[in-house]
Amino acid sequence: MQNQNPNPDAQAPEDAPDLDTDSLANELEQLRGALGDLREEALRERAELENQRKRLARDVDQARRFANEKLLSQLLPVLDSLEAGLKAAGDATGPLKDGLxxxxxxxxxxxxDNGLAQINPEGEAFDPEWHQAISQLESPGAEPGSVLQVFQKGYALNERLLRPALVVVAAG
Known part of the structure; x- marks a missing residue:
């Protein structure tokens, strides 16, 4: 009778030699190592995606908070002009001053309402992060380093400096 097995190299199970348990154990360890590596890679990729999502959400929040920065900074001279007009009007009363x-x-x-805050530091301690000193004056009644006069108010947008206050500081 002829061998009808389509794969002549394959042996029948009863003819199989004892399999080498050491080589199977090595292969199992390699597969476990590869599986561990794949799990670590999947965890790293998942963490990276989560970090990207958080970074994107933070960027969107920053863009939303500071979207009006250009418009508000262009309005600062208008605010300055209105304040100067009111100062020039002095004690005068009337509909024009009321309208201003x-x-x-x-x-x-x-x-x-859009996150703009005025910085008017008169009488406060000079802070170089928020104020720009344009001169110093001797003032016996004032604390050295305090703001004596504000020439131009400063502005912050959502706690970020938009324009520093221009001030005169008491000399020490």
Missing amino acids: ELTLRQLLKVGE
Whole structure:
């Protein structure tokens, strides 16, 4: 009778020699190592994706918080002009001064609603991160390093400096 086995190299199970348990154990360890490596890689990729998601959410939040930065910084001279107009009006009363005050309050309210905060440090300690000193004056009644006069108010947008306050500082 002829051998009808399509694969002549394959042996029948009863003819199989005892398999080498050491080589199987080595192969099993290699496979376990490869599986561990794949698990670590999957964890790293998952962590990287999570970090990317958090970074993207943080970037979107920053973009949202500072989207109006250019517009608000362009409005600062308008606020300065309104304040200068009110200062020039002095003690005078009338509809023009009332209109200027109302317009200034409305603009400041819109700015505040969008994260704009005024920096008016008169009487406070000089802070070079928020104030820009334009001169120093001897002032016997003032604490050295304190702000004596504010020439131009500063502004911050969501706690980030938009424009420093221009100030005169008491000499020490």
